[in-house]
Amino acid sequence: MRVGGGEGGTVRIARAAVPWSPHRGLRPPGCRMRRARRWSRLSLDDEIPWELRINAGRPKAYRIDCVGDVIGSKAMRSEELAALAGDIKPVDLGPVHHRARDEVVRLGKATGKEYGVAVFVDGRILSFGGDHENRIDVPPFDAPPGSVTIHHNHPSGDSFSRADLRVLLERPDLGRIDAHGHEGLWASCERVGGSLTKQNAILAVEDAASQARSLIAKKLGRHELAEEVARASLWQVVMSLLLERQGVLRYALNAESIILLARQVLK
Numbered sequence: 001m002r003v004g005g006g007e008g009g010t011v012r013i014a015r016a017a018v019p020w021s022p023h024r025g026l027r028p029p030g031c032r033m034r035r036a037r038r039w040s041r042l043s044l045d046d047e048i049p050w051e052l053r054i055n056a057g058r059p060k061a062y063r064i065d066c067v068g069d070v071i072g073s074k075a076m077r078s079e080e081l082a083a084l085a086g087d088i089k090p091v092d093l094g095p096v097h098h099r100a101r102d103e104v105v106r107l108g109k110a111t112g113k114e115y116g117v118a119v120f121v122d123g124r125i126l127s128f129g130g131d132h133e134n135r136i137d138v139p140p141f142d143a144p145p146g147s148v149t150i151h152h153n154h155p156s157g158d159s160f161s162r163a164d165l166r167v168l169l170e171r172p173d174l175g176r177i178d179a180h181g182h183e184g185l186w187a188s189c190e191r192v193g194g195s196l197t198k199q200n201a202i203l204a205v206e207d208a209a210s211q212a213r214s215l216i217a218k219k220l221g222r223h224e225l226a227e228e229v230a231r232a233s234l235w236q237v238v239m240s241l242l243l244e245r246q247g248v249l250r251y252a253l254n255a256e257s258i259i260l261l262a263r264q265v266l267k
């Protein structure tokens with residue numbers, strides 16, 4: 001990841017090195033960002049334009065050591081980190097929910113794709129998904145508000161994605177979403193109160209996501225967080241905790257060490 005030559009160029013956020021933050025003024029020597037970008041909005045594969053400052057001296061190649069790399073990287077999963085710490089606790093969700101969990105994890109392990117099972121209040125279940133590796137389309141259900149629980153597997157072993165949280169906040173029929181990693185990680189979100197408009201759901205989640213990334217970037221910049229930890233998609237846990245703080249959902253994760261790390265980021 002280098003930018004060189006007299007005219008500058010673009011860098012692609014692609015891999016991690018040491019923490020770096022434009023907020024702290026640690027930019028590639030002789031370079032400035034061509035246009036202002038909100039730091040917390042940087043993510044994997046973003047192209048960031050840079051140019052050499054006038055009178056910056058001879059052209060050099062610069063290594064961009066960017067926190068965005070670190071938090072965008074998928075080198076280690078929350079589930080792997082929790083497993084390494086021996087910190088994945090079994091949870092008792094009840095027989096119907098266990099059936100749903102076992103089904104999505106079994107299918108997910110067999111194909112590497114995401115599967116979903118909806119559990120209705122009367123105990124009926126309905127299976128769907130299996131079309132994509134990293135997302136799932138939740139069909140609409142004719143059910144009372146807040147009454148449907150969705151179980152789905154996360155082949156990635158991460159906590160909730162932004163899309164998961166948006167769907168939960170926006171869809172009146174849904175009350176809870178559970179995500180299951182293939183090695184036992186379990187995350188659960190329950191909506192508090194009624195559903196939000198699509199626009200407000202997007203705003204709430206995008207705000208929490210960008211705040212979470214920015215908080216992690218700050219911790220990394222101060223060397224208060226190990227890189228391998230920041231890489232473990234910790235921002236996704238922080239994002240859910242931020243939404244919990246706002247009172248729109250309740251969040252649970254069966255890995256205490258990950259929750260503690262996320263709470264440290266929030267301090």
Ligand SMILES: [Zn+2]
Binds near residue numbers: 153161164
């Ligand atoms: Zn998901």
